[in-house]
Amino acid sequence: MADPSSEKPTTTQREKLEAKESAILAAAHREFAEMGFDGAKMAAIARRASVAEGTIYLYYRNKAELLERVVARFWSALTEGALAAIPEQSPAIEQLMALARYHLTEVVNDFDFIGFTSQVRQKKPRDDRSLDPIRRYVRVFDAIYRRGVDRGEFSANTECRHWRDLFYGQLEYAARTMVLRNSNDTDSVMAHLEHVLRAGLAQPRLADSPQQTHEEDLGQLLAAMKRDLERLEQAIQPKTST
Amino acid sequence: MADPSSEKPTTTQREKLEAKESAILAAAHREFAEMGFDGAKMAAIARRASVAEGTIYLYYRNKAELLERVVARFWSALTEGALAAIPEQSPAIEQLMALARYHLTEVVNDFDFIGFTSQVRQKKPRDDRSLDPIRRYVRVFDAIYRRGVDRGEFSANTECRHWRDLFYGQLEYAARTMVLRNSNDTDSVMAHLEHVLRAGLAQPRLADSPQQTHEEDLGQLLAAMKRDLERLEQAIQPKTST
Amino acid sequence: MADPSSEKPTTTQREKLEAKESAILAAAHREFAEMGFDGAKMAAIARRASVAEGTIYLYYRNKAELLERVVARFWSALTEGALAAIPEQSPAIEQLMALARYHLTEVVNDFDFIGFTSQVRQKKPRDDRSLDPIRRYVRVFDAIYRRGVDRGEFSANTECRHWRDLFYGQLEYAARTMVLRNSNDTDSVMAHLEHVLRAGLAQPRLADSPQQTHEEDLGQLLAAMKRDLERLEQAIQPKTST
């Protein structure tokens, strides 16, 4: 009121409204995460947002729509965060690892909410637009994957869907394990995932990778294969000799 | 009481009771899977089981206990099925694949219930005995894994937890994808999983594997390595030539 | 069956039935006393009586009728006990005191049930025959009272109803106090009641009391009155002298 910058009261108004809406969403997010959809009470959300119960209904038609918006906001933010966390020019494998680390951290931080999201997913009809933000997030992986294929880092395109399932599936289970045990071994999980990706997905053909060609990588791979071959031969010879 | 002919009716009696209990459990299973815990209505379960509402309470103290028993029964049956599906004398990798195929099939069949289970898992205190059947099922993987390590098929023991997360995580996500798209490409998923396991987990050193040395395995491995080597060379040559 | 005294199986049968009925009534009595009418559960009564739930309904149409019978049995037994406790040839005042002591003891012993009875009384229509046993018990007092009047021990007949209310009312409240405080001062209560009865009810005209004429009583009364009179005069004189 006495604000000298009151030239733009509209902006102030709008900001107020947005702040209120944001408070409601944040409160709802926490309540949903802690209590699940049915366990969450509109009254509790209102209390957490320092808002009257009726006020919520000025912004959202009902509990389900509130949930929908919370979910959308969460996954959108997750997508933004992921995009920000990915080094733009790095090899795809490194981008994947960056995404993995980001994803694991976020999932562990908000594990209740994530689990709760999948609970929601099942109730929805197949073509519900409200799941779009989730799909958009998932596609972050797909983009990196395709880039990796395009760059010749990854072998086949046909398997994207499987690698995606493996990627998110492993991370979700790893997160669950970490949360349940109240431990944190992100690095160990990362190492394992990288091992798997490199062993099964990464293409050793690095020739035309436009940016960095790691000579060491090649050497390592060759050395490893030689060792394996030797073992193989040793495994065969005794047999044939006998 | 001392009537010798009372055995038969008693048996019939018992059978009836067990049939009724089984009907209730099955009805509850479906209702929980479709509606979630809070969404499930005791009246609906009773109707599905062709039983009066009050009857359920002759068998289970309350909704929570009913849930507990349903979950226990489901996971126990899953464990039995898994154990039966695993070929006893095969290499660990084959056992894992058998488990994977079995798991994927079951999860797809009962996807709602599985998802619902994990929703339940989070509400439970850490040491709830009611989760034991789930833990027992998970250990089926661990047993195979350890056998693989003991037999020299798999490399390190330290990573069991990660491989387990990867295994179940990928399968659950694959199942979700299949259910959501209403498609079925179990074989494709199996192939991918096997590829990953062989590439990242399987030990090529078969020499001292105490039990069976499958000649075919050897042949496959050799073929795979040759293909990889060729790729390697092709990757290197253009480079060196340049 | 192999009982050699099986000549009178009918008697044995009847005895068995009566024993069972008695067990049910006793069990119901305890359950009603402890839990009240609504709190009492037929299942609990059956358990206490070592009888199947359905069996109760072979003897009593429903819970209300069972209650009715329990109440009737209780008050009838109370009446018998009271009649037995009253010395037949003693002065009415002594008979009243005997009744009082008996009543107080029983009421304290079975306080829950008594209180529960009056709770029942209100639900009943005015002319319910099921209250007859209670009315019969109450009349024990009336009979003694009338005898006291007839014998010239008590003054007027018109006040019976009031003395009866005072008698039972005081005793019930005394019992309540004793039960609530978990104390027992029956003698003190008796002394007070006797004091009140003698002071307000008993006729000092003992002349024609057929049995015992307590000279001492007379002397005491006279002495007391003289003292009172003296006090009175002393109270008046100073006043008048002033």
Place this chain on the structure above:
Amino acid sequence: MADPSSEKPTTTQREKLEAKESAILAAAHREFAEMGFDGAKMAAIARRASVAEGTIYLYYRNKAELLERVVARFWSALTEGALAAIPEQSPAIEQLMALARYHLTEVVNDFDFIGFTSQVRQKKPRDDRSLDPIRRYVRVFDAIYRRGVDRGEFSANTECRHWRDLFYGQLEYAARTMVLRNSNDTDSVMAHLEHVLRAGLAQPRLADSPQQTHEEDLGQLLAAMKRDLERLEQAIQPKTST
């Protein structure tokens, strides 16, 4: 918020709320009195109060708390009424009679509720604070009694508890009789009670009564004693003459 005219609507608001709460309490009072605790239905109370069922729970956590408040309100009002009905400067005996008349009237008016109260009392643990209003009411008698003793009107202090039991016990039974017979002889009951109190409790020694010495009292006492003496003499003479 800072609207100065907001006071009036607030007051109206508050009044409305209090009216509603009062309506609920009154409705609950009637329902409890008529049906007992278990028999009372929240739906019926709501209907009687012209309020939705859920509304009751805005004011009281549950049925038990509603009962508690009803009981408290009733006994508090009873206490206020009693204190108002007692003439402050009169002799203790007259105060007791005023209390008795008030009590009897109220108990008859609300007999069901009173009986219902004692039914409740037994279910409560010994030290339940919710019974305090009842205790406070009972102490009204005690206060008068003690005053009577202090003023020299009543003889011993030790018997307060007995006189209290007699007082309330007789009145409750008298009320029950009146209610059951649908008659009203309050005066007769009063006369009897006064007779008993004067005969057993009142102290004729008025000499040192510090405050008021009522000439009429003296006259009455003298008259009574003379009558008693005459009776005494008549009782003795026939004897001595014989």
Place this chain on the structure above:
DNA sequence: TATGAATGAGGGTTCATTCAT
């Protein structure tokens, strides 16, 4: 006659949603 499994009506309580202020 005795049993006890089955029934299902009924009631206390919760909470999303509405609407008068």
Place this chain on the structure above:
DNA sequence: GATGAATGAACCCTCATTCAT
């Protein structure tokens, strides 16, 4: 817009009563 009191439908659970065995 904002409030929060009011609403009432919905649901879990109890338990008196029945009836097939």
